Amino acid sequence: MTSTKSLPLGSEERAAGNGLISRRWLLRTGLPAVGALGLSSEMSRAEELRVPDWSSTPGLDLTSYGQPSPFENEVVRPTLPLFPEGIGDGSGVSFTPLEKLAGTITPNGLFFERHHSGIPEIAPEEHRLAIHGLVERPLVFTVEALLRYPMVTRTCFIECAGNSLFNSMDEPQQRTAGEIHGLIGNAEWTGVSLAHLLNEAGVSPSAKWLVAEGGDAAKMSRSIPIEKVIDGDAFIALYQNGERIRPEQGYPMRLVLPGWQGSMNVKWLRRIKVVSAPVHTKDETSKYTLLQKDGKSRQFTYEMGVKSVITSPSPGREPGAQGLYQISGLAWSGAGRVTKVEVSADGGSSWAEALIPDQTPARALTRFQLPWVWQGQSATLMSRATDETGAVQPTREAWYEPYAPNQLFHQNAIQAWAVSSSGGISNVYV
Amino acid sequence: MSMSKLGLMALWTATTFTLAISGNAQDLGQVVSESDLAKWDISIGPDGVGLPAGSGSAAEGETVWLEQCSACHGEKGKGGPAGDLVGGIGTLTRPDHVKTVGSFWPYSTTLYDYVRRAMPYYAPGSLADDEVYAVVAYLLSQNEIISDSAVMDATSLPEVEMPNADGFISYWPSPETEN
Numbered sequence: 001m002t003s004t005k006s007l008p009l010g011s012e013e014r015a016a017g018n019g020l021i022s023r024r025w026l027l028r029t030g031l032p033a034v035g036a037l038g039l040s041s042e043m044s045r046a047e048e049l050r051v052p053d054w055s056s057t058p059g060l061d062l063t064s065y066g067q068p069s070p071f072e073n074e075v076v077r078p079t080l081p082l083f084p085e086g087i088g089d090g091s092g093v094s095f096t097p098l099e100k101l102a103g104t105i106t107p108n109g110l111f112f113e114r115h116h117s118g119i120p121e122i123a124p125e126e127h128r129l130a131i132h133g134l135v136e137r138p139l140v141f142t143v144e145a146l147l148r149y150p151m152v153t154r155t156c157f158i159e160c161a162g163n164s165l166f167n168s169m170d171e172p173q174q175r176t177a178g179e180i181h182g183l184i185g186n187a188e189w190t191g192v193s194l195a196h197l198l199n200e201a202g203v204s205p206s207a208k209w210l211v212a213e214g215g216d217a218a219k220m221s222r223s224i225p226i227e228k229v230i231d232g233d234a235f236i237a238l239y240q241n242g243e244r245i246r247p248e249q250g251y252p253m254r255l256v257l258p259g260w261q262g263s264m265n266v267k268w269l270r271r272i273k274v275v276s277a278p279v280h281t282k283d284e285t286s287k288y289t290l291l292q293k294d295g296k297s298r299q300f301t302y303e304m305g306v307k308s309v310i311t312s313p314s315p316g317r318e319p320g321a322q323g324l325y326q327i328s329g330l331a332w333s334g335a336g337r338v339t340k341v342e343v344s345a346d347g348g349s350s351w352a353e354a355l356i357p358d359q360t361p362a363r364a365l366t367r368f369q370l371p372w373v374w375q376g377q378s379a380t381l382m383s384r385a386t387d388e389t390g391a392v393q394p395t396r397e398a399w400y401e402p403y404a405p406n407q408l409f410h411q412n413a414i415q416a417w418a419v420s421s422s423g424g425i426s427n428v429y430v
Numbered sequence: 431m432s433m434s435k436l437g438l439m440a441l442w443t444a445t446t447f448t449l450a451i452s453g454n455a456q457d458l459g460q461v462v463s464e465s466d467l468a469k470w471d472i473s474i475g476p477d478g479v480g481l482p483a484g485s486g487s488a489a490e491g492e493t494v495w496l497e498q499c500s501a502c503h504g505e506k507g508k509g510g511p512a513g514d515l516v517g518g519i520g521t522l523t524r525p526d527h528v529k530t531v532g533s534f535w536p537y538s539t540t541l542y543d544y545v546r547r548a549m550p551y552y553a554p555g556s557l558a559d560d561e562v563y564a565v566v567a568y569l570l571s572q573n574e575i576i577s578d579s580a581v582m583d584a585t586s587l588p589e590v591e592m593p594n595a596d597g598f599i600s601y602w603p604s605p606e607t608e609n
Contacts, residue, residue: 087502087511088551117548131459132467139459148458200457211473217554219547221473225602271470279475280537284543286529289598295523297534300602405525 015352018345018379020327021371023355031174069083075100078179090118091218093160098330099311104186104365106157107247108241111185113159113248116283117218120268124252127215129236131275136202143238143252149192151234154258156363157203158334161186161261161288161306165408167396167415172427178426182416184332189238189256196227198274203230207274212255215270222264223278224257228302233258236269259334259363260302261410263288288361291404303332305412307395308341308368308385319374321395327354328369332363333387337361341368347380347416347430348395354383362388379419380430396429466531474543481542485583486557488576491568494561498550507572515571519593527544532573536598541566563587582601 015022068075077094094113096106106112113119132138160183166173167180176182203226210229213221228234237245237256245251248268257264263283278284278300289394290298308331311317319325327345331338337360342351354368368383385393396413418428464471474480500510507516508532518528527533531541546562548554557565569580576582576590600606 084511091551117551117554130462130467130470132462132471137459138462138464140462141459145458145460197459200459213470213473217548217551219472219554227603231592273471273473275473275475279473280540281473282540282548285537285540285598286531286535290560291522291527291529293523295527295597297598298599298605300600302602363432364486404522404527405545407504 009300015370016346016350017345018350018377019373019375020343020345020350020352021324021373023353023370025073025371026355026369032404045192067402070142071202075110077112077114078176078182088117090115091164093183095178096185097176097178098182098184098309099177099314099317100138101311102328102367104330104367105241106185106187108187108243108246108249111187111240111246111249112160112183114162114183114262115216115218116220117216117249119248120216121247122215122251122268127252127270129253129269130271131201131274132199134204134207134272134276135198135274137200139197139201141197146192146238146253147235152193153188153190153192154235155186155188155361156256156258157184157186157304158256158262158265159332159334161248161263161304161409163262164307164411164413164415167413167427167429168246168400168406168408168411170405172429174315174427176316177309177311177415181309183262184365186332187240188242189237190234190239190242191235191256194234194236194255194272195232197236198229198272201274203274207276209278211271211273211275211279212264213267213271213273214250214266214267214268214355216268220263220266220283221279221281222266222284223275223281224264225300225302226274228257228260252284257302259304259336261288261304264302288409290409291407292402293402293404301410302334304332305384305410306333306335306387307331307412308338308383308393309415310343310381310383310417313381313419313425314417315425315427318425319419320423322375323373325372325374326369327372327381327383328353328367331356331366331368331383331385332364333389333391334363335383335391336363336388338366338385339388341366342386343368343370343372344382344384345372345379348382348414351384374419374423376421376423378421379418380428381417382414382430383412472547474539474541476537476539476588478539481539481584481587482559483584485581486560486562486564486567487581488564488567488571488578490560491493491564491566491571494557494565495568498557498573499565502551509567515569516590519573521576522597530573531569532575532593534594534597536595538566538570538575538587538592541569542587 081092096112129141163183210224254267273308310329312328323427331341341354354370360366399413450539502512504510515531518530521527563582570576
């Protein structure tokens with residue numbers, strides 16, 4: 001049966017070039033009728049509905065810890081060891097499969113990993129957190145003690161400073177959205193205010209910095225300005241999305257510094273030393289610094305820049321039949337709230353504002369969406385986020401301008417996906 | 431439950447709460463001495479505070495290097511699968527720049543801190559303090575930053591000037607003005 005609806009498509013519905021539809025459609029009654037977009041649609045007939053086996057017999061027994069459907073077993077973290085086997089085993093990354101997820105919360109089992117010396121197997125009763133240095137009373141806390149403190153809960157992202165590193169390469173790499181931008185996860189964290197614990201230890205007036213250190217074999221350590229803690233938002237997380245933090249995320253506890261580069265959110269946290277100046281650890285000098293063309297390097301670049309990525313359509317999420325689709329993606333900023341996300345379908349010639357929540361969360365992922373009509377035309381899809389400080393996500397060319405070749409940290413450039421007339425999608429630099 | 435029972439319960443709860451607060455119930459940290467923290471307090475700043483006693487030379491370091499380090503980092507600190515630690519000095523402005531301990535690291539003390547805390551990869555903490563000084567001396571010597579005969583210890587190591595010591599611009603709390 002063919003039904004061609006003939007509602008006229010007013011210019012108000014066309015938000016920008018190459019098929020972008022106004023977000024106003026989403027604010028009204030939901031999806032626009034296909035006919036209203038000037039498209040003809042063939043209404044297909046469904047088959048007769050049957051009663052499947054699972055509706056006819058009792059199902060499986062209760063489970064003590066639930067798992068995803070076996071039909072979802074391809075929703076996994078792609079892993080990338082950084083060294084050949086036998087050299088630095090356990091050191092590497094795994095990516096959050098962004099294009100396979102919806103909403104904004106990253107499931108705990110899919111939250112990206114970055115380890116510098118594998119995942120330690122920490123017995124919680126033997127773990128200790130020490131706070132010492134420029135304090136009146138050096139203190140040691142057991143996990144049991146920390147669990148008795150008043151808890152703070154907040155949702156924020158953690159993003160590796162090396163996220164999107166593949167887009168720093170000379171040629172665009174053909175990887176999925178998650179394999180390029182998935183060194184980020186967003187979770188509801190619950191734990192203890194670090195300022196609270198520092199007050200208990202009694203911080204000296206000469207204190208200006210902290211050194212945070214993990215209990216893994218790398219004993220990963222970073223210097224942190226005390227402003228992020230005293231009158232700041234730093235806390236020690238014991239729970240992630242309601243359950244105790246998993247081993248690969250720092251069990252039994254990790255530091256959370258909302259909006260700041262991932263490696264400072266020290267996992268397996270065992271020690272906070274209060275000091276008067278940064279100690280210049282390996283991971284704040286030789287790594288996580290940004291080499292410029294002039295040979296100088298930016299250091300202590302903590303806040304993650306304003307950024308967004310379209311997760312659908314994207315490689316692996318190609319359009320099938322021609323017609324209406326929802327362009328959907330994630331936006332965030334280490335500086336605060338995302339205030340605007342714009343989408344282009346014509347490589348940046350024209351832009352339309354995507355729908356985002358009225359109240360976007362600070363330093364947490366925001367989901368954006370915008371309807372798009374794909375009629376087999378080639379297109380270049382891009383998204384561009386703006387945050388509450390007025391910072392706008394840069395083009396790749398503008399982002400790269402000050403940096404030396406291969407500089408990969410704090411890459412927050414606009415991602416472009418080229419859609420071919422057959423619906424194939426590739427990573428392109430525009 | 432009668433009203434009077436409820437009232438008693440409320441009174442009991444309030445009393446308990448007051449007692450808990452006056453007893454500093456939230457102060458759950460245990461006091462510890464700095465000496466009891468010694469095995470954990472391994473941070474070393476550019477001023478050398480935290481460097482242990484002991485010493486080592488490049489010649490002594492070569493022995494440790496060949497036994498413990500060269501499989502991953504190359505026979506002379508170059509060409510290993512874990513990346514070069516030697517060479518590249520003066521290349522940072524070039525497109526084919528090479529970042530190594532010698533060409534890029536701003537402080538020699540970071541080298542001691544990192545080797546002692548994290549290396550060798552499969553047995554971190556297994557080197558004696560003298561051996562760490564020796565390996566540090568070896569790498570600095572291979573980079574031609576110190577002489578082959580120089581001895582590194584808690585006094586001499588922080589005095590080593592690294593080639594890229596002035597190569598960093600602090601972005602906290604805001605970008606430094608470049609000179």
